[in-house]
Structures are given as C-alpha cells and as structure tokens.
Amino acid sequence: MKRVLSERVRAARRLGPEVEALLMALSELALRGGKRLRPAFVAAGLRAADEGADLEPAVELGVALEFLHTYLLIHDDWMDGDALRRGGPTVHEILARSFRSRALGEKSAILAGDYAMGLSIELLAACARMHNDAIFGQELDVAGKEPDPEQVYALKTASYTVCGPLVIGALLGGARPSLIALLERFSLPAGIAFQLQDDLIGAFGKPEVTGKPRGADLCAGKHTLLVKLGLRMARGPSRARLTRVLGKSASRLEVERALAVLEESGARAAVESRIAELVQQARRVLRARGITAEGRTLLDGAVVALAERPS
Numbered sequence: 001m002k003r004v005l006s007e008r009v010r011a012a013r014r015l016g017p018e019v020e021a022l023l024m025a026l027s028e029l030a031l032r033g034g035k036r037l038r039p040a041f042v043a044a045g046l047r048a049a050d051e052g053a054d055l056e057p058a059v060e061l062g063v064a065l066e067f068l069h070t071y072l073l074i075h076d077d078w079m080d081g082d083a084l085r086r087g088g089p090t091v092h093e094i095l096a097r098s099f100r101s102r103a104l105g106e107k108s109a110i111l112a113g114d115y116a117m118g119l120s121i122e123l124l125a126a127c128a129r130m131h132n133d134a135i136f137g138q139e140l141d142v143a144g145k146e147p148d149p150e151q152v153y154a155l156k157t158a159s160y161t162v163c164g165p166l167v168i169g170a171l172l173g174g175a176r177p178s179l180i181a182l183l184e185r186f187s188l189p190a191g192i193a194f195q196l197q198d199d200l201i202g203a204f205g206k207p208e209v210t211g212k213p214r215g216a217d218l219c220a221g222k223h224t225l226l227v228k229l230g231l232r233m234a235r236g237p238s239r240a241r242l243t244r245v246l247g248k249s250a251s252r253l254e255v256e257r258a259l260a261v262l263e264e265s266g267a268r269a270a271v272e273s274r275i276a277e278l279v280q281q282a283r284r285v286l287r288a289r290g291i292t293a294e295g296r297t298l299l300d301g302a303v304v305a306l307a308e309r310p311s
Contacts, residue, residue, distance in 0.1 A: 025094040026112040030070045032086045038065035038165040045169025048295025053173045067120035074113035087211035149225040158191025179290045186285040193278035193307040199224040215255040221247025230267035279307045
C-alpha cells in the first residue's frame, strides 16, 4: 500500500501542488494505522479453501480492499463532520488547512476519496459488489429515518469487512459453491457483531486508543442499537439526559452523564448479550464440513477477537 501511494504521489507532483496535497492527505490517512481486517480475511478465506495455498496473491487483493475502506472512511468522515480519525485529522480537515479554505478542503477530500476508490478498482474490479452494498448501508445511515441498525450493519460492515474479503480469498483458492455459501452464512452474524462492538468502543472506549472522543456517535445523532435501546429502556430524567446530548453539541460532562444512562438502563448489557449471541451463530456455522481445519481455526479466532475487543 505504501509503495502504491508513494508512486502516485511522485507522479502527481508534475500536476502541481494542489494534486500533490490531495494525494498526500489520502496517504496520511491510509498509512496512519487501522486494523487491516480485510486483508486478514482474504488470507483466511484462501486458507479455508486450500491450506497449502501461497498467500502472496492475497496481498494485492488485500491492498485493494484497504483502498476501498479508505475511500469510504474519507466520505463518511466528511458526511458526519468528524475532525478525527485514527488519532489524527480527517482528510477534509487536512486539506482545509493545506488550502486555507474549508470549502476547497471539503471538495478536495471528496476527490481524494474518489481517487482511493479508483485505486481499488485498478487493483480489483470485484470490489464493486462490496462497494455498492456499503453505499446502500451508508444511505440508510445518513437518511435519518432510524432504520434497523442490524440491517445497516449487514450492508455496511458484514458485506465489505467480512464477507467480501473471505469470498474473494476463497475463490482465489478454488473454493466450491458450497464453501462460498458457508462463508457467507458465517459473515453475516460475524460482521454485525463486529460493528456492535465498535459501537460500544466508540461510546465507552479510551480516546487515546480509539482516536476519537467518548460518545462521539451520540453527539452525531447516530441511532445505533445501543442508543435505540437506551431510549427505550431509560425513563424520566435519565432519558432526558440522553436526549439532551443526542445529535447536539454537548459538554464533556453532559456526554459522560448520557453514557452513564446507557450503562444504568441496561442498554450496554443488552448489546453485549446480542454480540455474544451473534458470535455463537457464526461459530456454529464453522462446524459444517467443507472448511479446512486451518480455515476453521483462523475464522473461529477472528470472530472471537473481533467481538471481544475491550470497550
């Protein structure tokens, strides 16, 4: 990924400082860190189909998926008005400072995201299905119609974080349709569990670890399952403390009080229970025949690790 971006930055310099700044901002985010889940799932899918397969062909596929992910992050951060990502400024913030113009920075960030998607397509045309599923999920998320959170997560997270990379890796290993079907069945509960745990981490995690302030989704007005359960389970003054923060600019103290409501109402415990249920669903799929022993071990460890990240 670093090699691809370095080559593109060098080539962009002849087009002028504006284009170079765009690619530098894209590179800064893409190389800043992240969990690199998608490349790992490509490798797991490959080994689920063929234990002796060479992992080298999975590397380029994994890079393509990371560019797809970067594209979605850049656009998502702009839509949500987020200033931080992975412990540093978001791309639209970097470019607003570079150009000393908020409007130009935001327009250029959209183009940076589009360029990341172009890189992904160059490396892997099969990203299209994952991309389109994620777009539908994002539209449900930003439309503000309070959709079923798990429906959104099935499109946005299960599709392009777990299912797509797994299936691509398995196809690379010559997988039969029956194995593809098993991996798709595994991916849905695993992906939803991952995103629910991400919601908990976003709400209760340590900012120095997450790179974002606690409760950022609350102030952004996101109707996660955690929030929906909190609104349903809290009563009286407690519910008022939650609604006072939801979708509004709030002080640190008000946010912490709202997070306490999510704890005390039982909403957090309910989400944790749902995560455990989804993990068990995913693990049951792995008992079926057709998955290699190494693939079963990798996927079992992956789903437990994804869903048990500390919040």
